[in-house]
Amino acid sequence: MICGVRPVIEALRSGRNVERLLVRRDAGGEGIRELKELAKDREVPWQPVPPEKLDRLTRTEHQGVIAFLSQVEEQDLDGVIAQAYDKGEDPFIVALDSVTDVRNMGAIARSAECFGAHALLVPKQGTARLGPDAVKSSAGALVRKPVCRVMSLTDALKRAREHGLRIVACTEKGDVSLADADLTGPIVVVMGSEETGISPAMLRLADQLVRIDMAGKIGSLNVSVATGIVLNQVLQRRLKQN
Numbered sequence: 001m002i003c004g005v006r007p008v009i010e011a012l013r014s015g016r017n018v019e020r021l022l023v024r025r026d027a028g029g030e031g032i033r034e035l036k037e038l039a040k041d042r043e044v045p046w047q048p049v050p051p052e053k054l055d056r057l058t059r060t061e062h063q064g065v066i067a068f069l070s071q072v073e074e075q076d077l078d079g080v081i082a083q084a085y086d087k088g089e090d091p092f093i094v095a096l097d098s099v100t101d102v103r104n105m106g107a108i109a110r111s112a113e114c115f116g117a118h119a120l121l122v123p124k125q126g127t128a129r130l131g132p133d134a135v136k137s138s139a140g141a142l143v144r145k146p147v148c149r150v151m152s153l154t155d156a157l158k159r160a161r162e163h164g165l166r167i168v169a170c171t172e173k174g175d176v177s178l179a180d181a182d183l184t185g186p187i188v189v190v191m192g193s194e195e196t197g198i199s200p201a202m203l204r205l206a207d208q209l210v211r212i213d214m215a216g217k218i219g220s221l222n223v224s225v226a227t228g229i230v231l232n233q234v235l236q237r238r239l240k241q242n
Contacts, residue, residue, distance in 0.1 A: 117234075
């Protein structure tokens with residue numbers, strides 16, 4: 001964490017990997033206005049909070065502002081896709097819609113690394129922090145595997161489609177079994193949270209809705225387990241092609 005108006009402003013100006021900001025609800029003044037403008041320019045989300053929350057997080061004088069730094073470097077989605085094509089490979093991206101548990105985030109990153117995905121695609125808001133707990137859960141995969149953080153996941157998926165990637169959403173509402181799904185070629189696999197699944201806007205964007213067939217009475221899997229199953233299937237299809 002970085003505390004204080006001026007230190008946070010300097011962190012934003014210098015390009016530090018600021019993940020998000022907490023700003024005291026009633027904070028004002030020129031420094032706060034400058035800070036909010038910088039956050040907007042750099043697409044860093046900020047949240048107004050009561051002063052008690054800031055006091056609980058640190059004993060340092062925070063002046064109404066705390067910034068969280070991420071250990072994970074952000075990558076550009078367009079650049080990651082272009083690099084995959086340049087290597088003669090079909091881009092393979094894993095997009096996560098509202099996955100908020102850091103252990104799930106870490107486990108998914110580990111699966112992405114193991115099964116050959118080129119990058120993770122996650123929104124900057126409404127998602128798990130990419131902090132030490134997530135990195136630990138990923139067995140270090142989060143610092144090796146490119147992570148693309150975007151303000152709008154919907155817009156990012158549209159950009160991926162412009163680059164020739166098909167969007168495959170894994171949902172219990174899927175009309176195609178994973179065993180029969182087309183998982184070849186340039187692809188984005190979209191996974192949603194256990195609580196709400198994939199948002200309707202994302203489902204409408206998908207080229208294919210895929211379900212994982214199950215035999216038990218429990219109707220859903222942990223999102224990290226489900227992601228591992230899907231990514232393994234993508235890898236298997238790619239290995240057969242080669």
